[in-house]
Amino acid sequence: MRRPDLAGPVRVLVTGAGGPAAVSVLKSLRADPSVTLIAADMDPWAAGLYLAPAANRTLIPAGLAAGFADVLLQRCIAMKIDIVIPTVDAELRPLAAARARYARAGTQLLLAPDRSLGLTLDKLALARCCADVVRVPRTEAFGAADPGSWTYPVIVKPRTGSGSRDISLVESAAELAASTSSEDLIVQEFLPGQEYSVDVLADRRGHVVAAVPRVREKVDSGVSVAGRTVRDRELEQIGAAVVRCTGLTYVANVQCRRDRAGRPALLEVNPRVPGALPLTVAAGVDMPRLALDALRGRAMPAHVDFREVAMVRFLEERFIELGEVRRVAA
């Protein structure tokens, strides 16, 4: 068993290198000279792989693949990885289940505690958990929902969904009654107003260091391509309260939307780094670096402030020799 000394130089593997969340983490952490970055993805064409030097790129199975956590653990042992930063939803539960085995092998996960993952990856559990601390839209299991008792339209969505998949707007009680019931679905009050994402940074004990609300002004294929941070005490407090109540650590993304009366209400929580993190970093809170510091036991500021700033994003080309892609795929 390797004894991790996280105060010294560390080797950090970031998964999902093809996605904007991983790219944002890689860009942020490469400024720390004590960090060696290893980029991982299931696809040799994942752009973020090529932000790491050739020897530090690795292909791993999909998070949903049987044995994902074991294969990644063996890779971590072979590549002497001290810390894994997962950025893909499907990887979170399998990694959490294998957390003790990773720890025994000397690899730490930048991942919220199991209880927090249970509460945030299940939208019904989240609504129940946070109902007393923030405004939560009425949320019920599909089977338990009496169609006559709702104000329409309502949202029907998976309890454990992600990526806006399988979400529908149901316009009437008749339509809800005629829909196919499933244990995996929830019915939720429709929130018609402005949507916000609050990026929240907490230390490893769950103390909230920063909560940065932002608006997604333009979204392309689920990725925020234009946005801005907003100073709004109410939204900051919702983000912080939800993180405290669910016990989340490191970086989490709390999504809210204004209800019919204009009050912000909780939509869902992503217990991992979000894709639009560069905006939060630019606003003054370098969440990947601070979260890594927290995991490494480095001193953390009690609070970090931010400013209002806007972001636009565009694609940037990187040219690589064909052999480099073949080498990753081999």
Ligand SMILES: Nc1ncnc2c1ncn2[C@@H]1O[C@H](COP(=O)(O)OP(=O)(O)O)[C@@H](O)[C@H]1O
């Ligand atoms: N109750 C709701 N009212 C209004 N819009 C909603 C509601 N629930 C979900 N949506 C819309 O669907 C999107 C995805 O829903 P969300 O709960 O965030 O699930 P996912 O895990 O798929 O991201 C939200 O960003 C929002 O635009």
Ligand SMILES: [Mg+2]
């Ligand atoms: Mg969402």
